[in-house]
Amino acid sequence: MVNTKADKEKIYEYLREIVDPEIPVLSIMDMGIVRDLILHDDEVEVVITPTYTGCPAMDMISMQIRMHLSSYGFPKNKVTMVLSPAWTTEWMTEEGKKKLKAYGIAPPNPRQQGCDEKLFAEAEAVQCPHCDSWHTHRVSEFGSTACKALYQCDDCKEPFDHFKCH
Amino acid sequence: MTPLIKYLLHLADNTLILSQRNSEWCGHGPVLEQDIAITNISLDLLGQARNLYSYAATLIGGEATEDSLAYLRKEREFRNCLLVEQPNGDWAQTILRQYCFSQYQYALYQELLNSKDPQLAAIVEKSIKEVAYHLRWSSEWVIRLGDGTEESHRRMLKAIEELWAYTGELFEAADYEKDLQQEGIAADLEKIKQEWQLKTEAIFAEATLPMPRNVFVQTGGKQGIHTEQLGFILTELQYMQRAYPGAKW
Numbered sequence: 147m148v149n150t151k152a153d154k155e156k157i158y159e160y161l162r163e164i165v166d167p168e169i170p171v172l173s174i175m176d177m178g179i180v181r182d183l184i185l186h187d188d189e190v191e192v193v194i195t196p197t198y199t200g201c202p203a204m205d206m207i208s209m210q211i212r213m214h215l216s217s218y219g220f221p222k223n224k225v226t227m228v229l230s231p232a233w234t235t236e237w238m239t240e241e242g243k244k245k246l247k248a249y250g251i252a253p254p255n256p257r258q259q260g261c262d263e264k265l266f267a268e269a270e271a272v273q274c275p276h277c278d279s280w281h282t283h284r285v286s287e288f289g290s291t292a293c294k295a296l297y298q299c300d301d302c303k304e305p306f307d308h309f310k311c312h
Numbered sequence: 313m314t315p316l317i318k319y320l321l322h323l324a325d326n327t328l329i330l331s332q333r334n335s336e337w338c339g340h341g342p343v344l345e346q347d348i349a350i351t352n353i354s355l356d357l358l359g360q361a362r363n364l365y366s367y368a369a370t371l372i373g374g375e376a377t378e379d380s381l382a383y384l385r386k387e388r389e390f391r392n393c394l395l396v397e398q399p400n401g402d403w404a405q406t407i408l409r410q411y412c413f414s415q416y417q418y419a420l421y422q423e424l425l426n427s428k429d430p431q432l433a434a435i436v437e438k439s440i441k442e443v444a445y446h447l448r449w450s451s452e453w454v455i456r457l458g459d460g461t462e463e464s465h466r467r468m469l470k471a472i473e474e475l476w477a478y479t480g481e482l483f484e485a486a487d488y489e490k491d492l493q494q495e496g497i498a499a500d501l502e503k504i505k506q507e508w509q510l511k512t513e514a515i516f517a518e519a520t521l522p523m524p525r526n527v528f529v530q531t532g533g534k535q536g537i538h539t540e541q542l543g544f545i546l547t548e549l550q551y552m553q554r555a556y557p558g559a560k561w
Contacts, residue, residue, distance in 0.1 A: 196359075196438070198355075198356060198359060198442060199356060199359025199360050199362070199363055199438055199439055199442060200355035200356050200357070200358050200359025200360075200362075201359065228434070229363065229434040229435055229437065229438040230430075230433070230434035230437050230438065231437070232437045232438045232441060233438075264448075265448060265451055265452050265455070266452055266455075285345060286345035286348060286349065287349065287445070287449060288345070288348050288349040288352040288353075288449075289348065289352075290348075292352055292355055292356065296345070312441060
């Protein structure tokens with residue numbers, strides 16, 4: 147019933163409509179948290195992976211996927227959570243990064259320089275999403291959600307969120 | 313109850329209780345940024361606890377869920393180490409408790425990445441990236457306070473005095489840890505102890521803090537024998553489900 151390639155592409159389109167409740171410009175496909183889509187004989191299975199273990203958005207995202215698929219004619223569906231391999235910001239799409247910046251959140255840097263153990267390391271260079279200046283400083287390593295750090299631009303003076311590399 | 317279930321509950325209880333303690337700082341941190349930091353760490357630890365409890369619940373079967381394990385077990389059934397249930401005290405004491413635990417947890421999780429239990433290894437692989445943040449943040453604070461002002465140094469000395477007797481327990485294997493170690497599921501705590509001591513000596517040297525030697529080691533938590541602190545924590549943590557069984561948000 148739901149085992150054609152066309153169905154799969156269609157379902158991926160539907161999943162692109164589901165956004166992260168805390169960053170509503172990013173779809174779950176942009177985030178790279180959808181790991182697999184399995185079409186069983188009479189059931190659709192979406193495999194997702196959490197960004198941070200304590201991220202409260204994950205429960206809501208699972209629910210949204212199920213409601214969304216049901217409304218598109220796939221009432222038999224389930225969401226499976228996998229932990230390994232662990233999610234990394236490397237899986238965020240380039241388009242997702244552009245959307246983040248347009249929304250006012252500095253996207254994660256491509257190199258995972260913020261993730262090592264080194265103490266008192268200089269804060270990562272992060273570009274201001276408002277005026278594009280690289281002249282910024284980190285205010286706090288922890289921010290409004292688990293995935294963000296707080297920065298301020300030294301040129302336009304605007305504070306902004308930075309999506310941490312992870 | 314199998315050794316694996318006991319071990320998962322031990323790991324989960326460590327993170328749940330430390331999460332609960334850290335969350336007491338919410339709205340009371342010394343400055344806003346650090347208030348946010350400690351509560352973010354609290355959230356990470358709670359997420360780890362959920363993964364571990366959920367896995368334990370599938371092994372226990374029946375009616376067990378992550379919620380029943382967190383909210384409906386009694387004090388004696390909790391297997392967290394004594395360190396994590398100790399009171400927050402001042403900022404120095406909270407920082408030292410977090411540092412001692414994170415340094416231990418990081419070394420432990422590095423070993424558990426190779427655990428022969430694939431689901432435990434997967435949970436650890438996910439969690440260790442967060443633990444790396446906690447470790448770096450708490451290490452920097454130990455150095456900042458130890459090598460800070462006279463006042464902050466004095467407070468760190470007091471924190472060491474308060475907490476050191478509880479650090480030894482981290483490395484004393486309980487019966488279920490010994491069983492699982494032989495099966496390649498749990499880690500060799502002797503190896504972790506050496507790593508912890510080496511790293512801690514280096515950080516304490518930079519923080520101009522003395523490393524205590526030959527301190528009495530208080531144990532019991534891993535077997536459910538706790539200090540008087542845990543009862544108070546559970547009273548608050550479990551209140552809603554005890555007073556209104558089955559209440560849903």
